[in-house]
Amino acid sequence: MGQGNATESKGLKAPAYYRQEAWDKFARWYDPLVKLVLLPFGGEGRLRRKFVDFAAPKRGEQMLDVCSGTGTLASVIAERVGGDGKVIGVDLSLGMIRVAQKKVKSSVTRFQSANSESLPFPSSIFHSAFISFGLHEMPESARQNTLREIHRTLKPGGYLFVLDYHLPRGGVARFIIKALVRLLEEDFTYKMLLEESLTVEVKQAGFVIERRELISAGAIQMIRARKISEEGAIG
Numbered sequence: 001m002g003q004g005n006a007t008e009s010k011g012l013k014a015p016a017y018y019r020q021e022a023w024d025k026f027a028r029w030y031d032p033l034v035k036l037v038l039l040p041f042g043g044e045g046r047l048r049r050k051f052v053d054f055a056a057p058k059r060g061e062q063m064l065d066v067c068s069g070t071g072t073l074a075s076v077i078a079e080r081v082g083g084d085g086k087v088i089g090v091d092l093s094l095g096m097i098r099v100a101q102k103k104v105k106s107s108v109t110r111f112q113s114a115n116s117e118s119l120p121f122p123s124s125i126f127h128s129a130f131i132s133f134g135l136h137e138m139p140e141s142a143r144q145n146t147l148r149e150i151h152r153t154l155k156p157g158g159y160l161f162v163l164d165y166h167l168p169r170g171g172v173a174r175f176i177i178k179a180l181v182r183l184l185e186e187d188f189t190y191k192m193l194l195e196e197s198l199t200v201e202v203k204q205a206g207f208v209i210e211r212r213e214l215i216s217a218g219a220i221q222m223i224r225a226r227k228i229s230e231e232g233a234i235g
């Protein structure tokens, strides 16, 4: 596994859709804002623990957290894998990585700058990979590249765990989530939400979906998908 860090990664070229400056500037406000935004969804701490419970990581496992942001999820995963485990968080924003490095002091965790579309790791090394509220930040082609890269870096039989928006079936929750995503996110995120394309995209990258759970009145989905064979995406 590469030993990169925020300083080494300065030469990384961000994809056109990625708003590097915005993410870097936003980094110091990210944690308080997320706490606030996730309050109606049951609270950030509860939501993250629920996601990690869903994944049920085992002690000693090697984990990848893609689009790791300020590292909050990685720190919860680190508690579960224990001292013999490893959690590597990757993100394109040096601002986010700096916040994560300051906040998460565990020796089990490491953060490095990388584009999720081209992960700087050898194939078949991680037991599981997580991506929480990361896929919706990318247009469809980048989501597909990211999912294929995750597939490549997972061990055969390894798991991918996705946490992201979901369109509730009806009622006030449907109205609220549509309005929230329309207001706060990009057009491609809104499209992903309306077309409910995430599960199809996960399968297209070569995964088998084993379980999906809807939480927060159906506004958030948790997906457990498995890398069954070395063969990646169809087509």
Ligand SMILES: C[S@@+](CC[C@H](N)C(=O)[O-])C[C@H]1O[C@@H](n2cnc3c(N)ncnc32)[C@H](O)[C@@H]1O
Pocket (backbone or CB within 6 Å): 015, 018, 023, 034, 066, 067, 068, 069, 070, 071, 072, 073, 090, 091, 092, 093, 096, 114, 115, 116, 117, 131, 132, 133, 134, 137, 138, 142
């Ligand atoms: C909404 S935040 C989610 C952060 C974290 N996973 C969480 O649950 O709070 C999305 C993150 O994805 C990162 N990101 C977006 N596109 C990326 C890419 N192509 N490669 C790596 N990171 C990316 C952003 O820099 C940002 O930190």
